[in-house]
Amino acid sequence: MTAGSVDRVHDGSVRDRIAHARSVVVKIGSSALTDLTEGLDRNRLDALADALEARMRAGSDVIVVSSGAIGAGIAPLGLKRRPTDLATKQAAASVGQLALAHAWGTSFARYGRTVGQVLLTADDISNRSHHANAQRTLDRLRSLGAVAVVNENDTVATNEIRFGDNDRLAALVAHLSGADALILLSDVDGLYDGDPRKVGVDGRRARLIPEVNGPEDLDGVIAGSGGALGTGGMASKLAAARLSADAGVPVLLAAASSAAQALADASVGTVFGARSERLSARRFWVRHAADARGRIVLDDGAVEAVSRRRRSLLAAGIVGVTGRFFEGDVVELVDRYDTVRARGVAAYGVDDVTSMVGRSTGDLPPDLQRPVVHADDLVVVSR
Known part of the structure; x- marks a missing residue:
């Protein structure tokens, strides 16, 4: 599929759909939670939990897809940079996942909420029976009033069975859980037609693209790779947004620093209009999830x-x-x-x-x- 090859709705109604979605998956990038020297930033995590809590109190079910496990393990292990070899990544994740889950649990405990950690590998999505089991777990956590915090199980995932990044994982979880919207929060405030940190040879700065409803909206867009703490980047966010939109789930891409506004009225960032008819669970599995x-x-x-x-x-x-x-x-x-x-x-x-x-x-x-x-x-x- 190419972006825009399906029917899309107008930006205003897309933002309305996201703002009033009954069920939302919110993906939070590593850079929004951690840094190389201090590890987890509890103040930033608390601010994100505040915004998520406000959305839940407004009546939405929320599933959190949280990056940051490897980043949270870097400082405690005395590492100077994000590891590149699989064994050290898994070691950092084993330390970081514990810290990350505890931090989310402590933060949401301020509101009397229980957190359930759900660790997935790509095999859990591509295998049809595992896929169904994961879906039931997420549904049951929601029915019990717990906040599901999902992450890739980096401690056991190999290069052959990885999602590649948590943006793709979030898009898969959005469909798996029957969510009405996907919100991707990171260190960028939307999709630009170039690098917003640089001035082009023509002296022009990159332009924010407020909505994507077809391939013409992506003309000239150059998407880069991730930063020091993450594995994603704009390319992975764009791919995840297109996957989610193709499956019938609208997407908002915004900065984590604008989480309160993104979760309140979806008035920031870039929105991606979705296919008017949602794919069935089986067709989605065949098209996107199964190997x-x-x-x-x-x-x-x-x-x-x-x-x-x-x-x-x-x-x-x-x-x-x-x-x-x-x-x-x-x-x-x-x-x-x-x-x-x-x-x-x-x-x-x-x-x-x-x-x-x-x-x-x-x-x-x-x-x-x-x-x-x-x-x-x-x-x-x-x-």
Whole structure:
């Protein structure tokens, strides 16, 4: 999907939707909570908890996706900079997660609220049964009146099973929890068409983009990577916002220093309008959360049928198969140029699909005459 390829609502109503959302996921970046020399900044964390509490008292359910575990472990371990090797990252996270959870618990205790820590790995989202378990945990915490504080489980996550950054995690949690809005708070006050800290060669400073409703709103935008304490950056925030908007959840990107205003009336930062029809939990999982285990290459006719007419994939339209997948795994459906056109749940394993390549349904054994990917289990990625 490209941003804007779905119906979007106007900025005013987007801000209204976020301001009055019944259920909100709020992601808070590392730079808003920690620094390299002192670790956790309790004053900043308390100010954020105050803003979150005000939103909850106004009637919203709030889930917090909190970065900062590794950053919170740097100072206590005597490290001078954010570690780059996996073992030291995990060691810092093991110290920092404890401090971070305690800090959130202490801060919300001022209001008589209980905090529940939820640590997730990418496998918890990509695995369908784990996905459902995480959803039930978040739902139950909310029903019991506790504040769920979510973070990636950095102490056990490997490079192969990481979300990559907590912006993506927040977007996934927003859909997983059925949230009505996603608010991304960090050290930037919105999306700019360049680096707001610099003056361009033409003498012009970067311009704040107040709303994103289509690809034209992103023309000329240059998104950078993260800073010293985080793994995200504008590129990850933009990707997370587009993912969330595609799933039907509007997004506000704002500075953590403006958290009170962002949570009160959404009048600051940049908003991203959302798809008018929300993806079902299963279609979202297929499209965004599940890891693809293989690829099925389609001929031109099958590409047309699958991506434009949303028909089931039949064996006759297949020209190649790669990867190692089993029945029930998610696979990517690609054209002859290796462009992903759709994702879907395979009805057969790779060995059966390989034996079916290019064959008409009538020529196949009775147990192999179902569609290779049924239309109900298929999500178009690009047309």
